[in-house]
Amino acid sequence: MPNPETTADGSTVDVLIRLLDDDVPVPAYAHPGDAGADLVTTVDVELPPQGRAVVPTGVSIALPDGYAAFVHPRSGLAAKHGVTIVNAPGTVDAGYRGEIKVTLLNTDPEQAVKLARGDRVAQLVIQRVERARFLRAETLPGSHRGEGGFGSSGGFAGR
Ligand SMILES: O=c1ccn([C@H]2C[C@H](O)[C@@H](COP(=O)(O)OP(=O)(O)OP(=O)(O)O)O2)c(=O)[nH]1
Ligand SMILES: [Mg+2]
Numbered sequence: 001m002p003n004p005e006t007t008a009d010g011s012t013v014d015v016l017i018r019l020l021d022d023d024v025p026v027p028a029y030a031h032p033g034d035a036g037a038d039l040v041t042t043v044d045v046e047l048p049p050q051g052r053a054v055v056p057t058g059v060s061i062a063l064p065d066g067y068a069a070f071v072h073p074r075s076g077l078a079a080k081h082g083v084t085i086v087n088a089p090g091t092v093d094a095g096y097r098g099e100i101k102v103t104l105l106n107t108d109p110e111q112a113v114k115l116a117r118g119d120r121v122a123q124l125v126i127q128r129v130e131r132a133r134f135l136r137a138e139t140l141p142g143s144h145r146g147e148g149g150f151g152s153s154g155g156f157a158g159r
Pocket of ligand 1 (some may be wrong): 073087089090091092093094096099100102105106
């Protein structure tokens with residue numbers, strides 16, 4: 001049985017975590033190879049139709065420099081109940097030591113969604129990130145795309 005915390009090349013990154021609540025689990029990868037470790041809400045919450053709420057997860061982490069964590073929605077909650085994350089993916093900076101929070105949004109126009117303490121509401125993806133040194137320039141090197149954006153390659157079904 002492969003270790004779910006280990007990638008195919010065997011690499012992991014150690015991340016210190018504080019559990020701020022008695023019952024909160026250490027975020028876990030559900031399957032080997034999963035990119036996201038699930039985060040729970042530590043509060044009961046009811047999201048009214050098209051309503052949002054910021055929920056606590058009961059964890060804070062210390063990422064090594066050069067890493068960031070991204071708070072992504074869970075696809076099942078999105079597909080079954082229309083629940084997503086307002087600022088998806090939320091960015092957790094390496095220097096952040098506060099509690100990780102999730103800004104949930106119920107996109108359903110009619111159905112309220114009830115979530116209970118302990119429900120998995122988001123997944124945390126840890127990634128290496130570069131920091132840029134922005135070098136001012138008067139002109140930029142040419143490219144195939146050029147300045148074409150926002151649908152310049154075509155829309156869908158002829159539109
Ligand atoms: O989904 C999220 C997104 C962010 N954060 C925390 C970690 C992050 O380091 C901090 C700030 O996030 P961000 O930079 O996205 O927000 P901001 O509005 O720019 O706040 P700040 O001025 O504090 O940077 O809030 C969360 O707990 N959950
Ligand atoms: Mg910021």
